[in-house]
Amino acid sequence: MASVWLAGLALLLAGPVPALLARARWTRSVPRAAIVLWQAVASAAVLAAVGSALAAPEALLRVFTHPEERTGVPLAIAVGAAAVLAGLIVVRLVGVLVLLAVRTRVRRSRHRDMVDLLARAEQGDSVGTLRSGTVLRVLDGAVPFAYCVPGRVGREGRVVVTGATLDRLCPAELRAVIAHEQAHLDARHDLVREGFTALHQAFPVVVRSREALEAVALLLEMLADDAGRRRHGDDAMAGALDAFACAAAPDDETHVRRDRIRAHVHGGRALAAGTYLAAVALVVVPTITIVIPWLTDALPTVGVR
Numbered sequence: 001m002a003s004v005w006l007a008g009l010a011l012l013l014a015g016p017v018p019a020l021l022a023r024a025r026w027t028r029s030v031p032r033a034a035i036v037l038w039q040a041v042a043s044a045a046v047l048a049a050v051g052s053a054l055a056a057p058e059a060l061l062r063v064f065t066h067p068e069e070r071t072g073v074p075l076a077i078a079v080g081a082a083a084v085l086a087g088l089i090v091v092r093l094v095g096v097l098v099l100l101a102v103r104t105r106v107r108r109s110r111h112r113d114m115v116d117l118l119a120r121a122e123q124g125d126s127v128g129t130l131r132s133g134t135v136l137r138v139l140d141g142a143v144p145f146a147y148c149v150p151g152r153v154g155r156e157g158r159v160v161v162t163g164a165t166l167d168r169l170c171p172a173e174l175r176a177v178i179a180h181e182q183a184h185l186d187a188r189h190d191l192v193r194e195g196f197t198a199l200h201q202a203f204p205v206v207v208r209s210r211e212a213l214e215a216v217a218l219l220l221e222m223l224a225d226d227a228g229r230r231r232h233g234d235d236a237m238a239g240a241l242d243a244f245a246c247a248a249a250p251d252d253e254t255h256v257r258r259d260r261i262r263a264h265v266h267g268g269r270a271l272a273a274g275t276y277l278a279a280v281a282l283v284v285v286p287t288i289t290i291v292i293p294w295l296t297d298a299l300p301t302v303g304v305r
């Protein structure tokens, strides 16, 4: 039965739960806690899928054999099948993660070299001082935008802005933008995105959905916006996003982020605490209610007491 419960839980956490969570608006007031909840949903889905694969052969053994027959070859086949099924899930996930990590780092290294090559010599004084480990690169460009490229271990990350960003943003807005990008680099938001991208690619196409990826990406932007707000104020951060929104498509997330700041959305501690609690419960409750009873029952079958 544990296998069925865990398979059901894995499907629930791969489909309906991400769909509901992606549509929720309350997550925008507590982006940090909401990202932890997304990570718990993803972890619980993977653990449930692996658990279901481990439990399935043992469940079949119980259905098709008498207790006295659950030894020798039938037992060895069940244990072997469980190991192979669970191993396939883990190997696929790890394989996708490693491949993605290597490709991302190669692409990023080229990107850093390119912005170093194309960057203008002068930089705006209004940007202020960047933290050590980060360098600013200004590219020619008539459209205001900014982004960052994380550095390798021991190498500096880049904050990249266009000339139009320097021209159109006031000094406070520019500093808020830099604080936003610095927050991405300091908290390694790229690793969080990478984890969700790997999981997305590792999932079978039929249950794969971009909702989780896009929702987490937006929450990471909001988290970085909050860093800019804390250091330079709501007006500076919203003003910068105003300039970026002018050049963006009407359905671009920049408008959503700007409106969120204009509405002075701040999450309450109770909501954040409740969200963290839900994240812990997602991993702990299935372990206590399904996995531990199954292990207590199944381990003596394979001679572990």
Ligand SMILES: [Zn+2]
Pocket: 180, 181, 184, 221, 224
């Ligand atoms: Zn950002």
